[in-house]
Amino acid sequence: MDKAVLHDHLDGGLRGTTALELAKKASYNPLLNVDDINKFFDRSDCVSLEDYLEAFIHTTALMNTYENLERIAYEAAEDMHNNGINLYESRYAPLYSVSANLSIKSVLEAINSGFKQAESMYGIKSGLILCGMRNDKKNVEKVGSIAIDYKNLIIGFDIAGPELNYRPSLFKNTFNKLKEAGVNITIHAGEGDNVDSIQDALDNGAQRIGHGVRIIEDIDIINNQIGKTAEYILNNQIPLEICITSNIHTNMYKNYTEHPVKNLIDYGFNISINTDNRLMSNTDIKKELLHCSDMGINNPEELLNKSARYSFLN
Numbered sequence: 008m009d010k011a012v013l014h015d016h017l018d019g020g021l022r023g024t025t026a027l028e029l030a031k032k033a034s035y036n037p038l039l040n041v042d043d044i045n046k047f048f049d050r051s052d053c054v055s056l057e058d059y060l061e062a063f064i065h066t067t068a069l070m071n072t073y074e075n076l077e078r079i080a081y082e083a084a085e086d087m088h089n090n091g092i093n094l095y096e097s098r099y100a101p102l103y104s105v106s107a108n109l110s111i112k113s114v115l116e117a118i119n120s121g122f123k124q125a126e127s128m129y130g131i132k133s134g135l136i137l138c139g140m141r142n143d144k145k146n147v148e149k150v151g152s153i154a155i156d157y158k159n160l161i162i163g164f165d166i167a168g169p170e171l172n173y174r175p176s177l178f179k180n181t182f183n184k185l186k187e188a189g190v191n192i193t194i195h196a197g198e199g200d201n202v203d204s205i206q207d208a209l210d211n212g213a214q215r216i217g218h219g220v221r222i223i224e225d226i227d228i229i230n231n232q233i234g235k236t237a238e239y240i241l242n243n244q245i246p247l248e249i250c251i252t253s254n255i256h257t258n259m260y261k262n263y264t265e266h267p268v269k270n271l272i273d274y275g276f277n278i279s280i281n282t283d284n285r286l287m288s289n290t291d292i293k294k295e296l297l298h299c300s301d302m303g304i305n306n307p308e309e310l311l312n313k314s315a316r317y318s319f320l321n
């Protein structure tokens with residue numbers, strides 16, 4: 008049976024060893040004198056979102072050539088295969104890699120080439136979701152048109168970056184164009200921002216919600232009342248791309264005990280389990296499944312099978 012990961016950032020999943028090797032090759036100073044590269048990137052104990060995001064400066068800095076992107080994409084798919092996954096959705100904000108020496112087309116082709124190599128080695132199917140950075144309106148508009156122009160090289164569109172103060176409706180025009188062009192849409196919402204942001208994502212065409220975990224705040228457990236956004240998501244079984252460890256590392260929840268994923272499953276929400284940023288969160292899908300078991304979720308592997316039914320790779 009197919010097993011899918013739907014929410015994983017390409018620039019958040021480099022192998023530490025690869026990052027170090029590429030840094031040495033490019034004489035990229037910030038990493039050259041690091042003793043323990045995995046520890047350097049591990050933001051499990053980060054103090055703020057800024058601290059968490061700082062790690063990405065160093066991964067994206069290395070994603071600046073065709074060869075590097077191809078290798079990073081190949082290794083991401085290979086690592087997913089080694090974790091039992093055969094449908095892998097990877098996401099990336101492609102403008103980080105574009106330069107005078109590397110066109111957007113080359114960026115997309117390099118990533119796809121890495122994915123294809125992994126597919127011919129292992130049979131794993133991978134696809135790329137493009138992310139616009141929501142704190143930069145021009146970036147979102149530009150990545151939106153790239154998604155339309157290169158529809159055959161991608162599987163979907165998302166907006167990433169800080170949620171608070173950057174609701175999806177700020178980019179209504181872009182989302183309208185994407186919908187018209189038939190590009191799949193998933194939107195980060197309901198992690199850094201509240202339930203209204205999830206409703207806003209739905210209103211702008213989101214077929215799935217990136218995180219969406221705060222939908223729990225739309226349910227009054229004691230009085231057994233449910234808000235209209237939660238009701239809509241339940242009735243339409245909109246997939247929530249849950250990333251447990253990531254939520255804890257960005258300080259959304261203090262620990263695994265406080266994370267509401269089990270409650271969401273018990274309420275009947277369509278839950279998918281994901282990795283988000285494997286390098287910074289020192290995780291992989293096997294570890295996430297173990298956390299699920301520890302939290303009392305029976306047979307969490309089934310959630311991966313379920314995710315496969317909602318993959319944009321279908």
Ligand SMILES: [Zn+2]
Nearest residue numbers: 016195217283
């Ligand atoms: Zn994410």
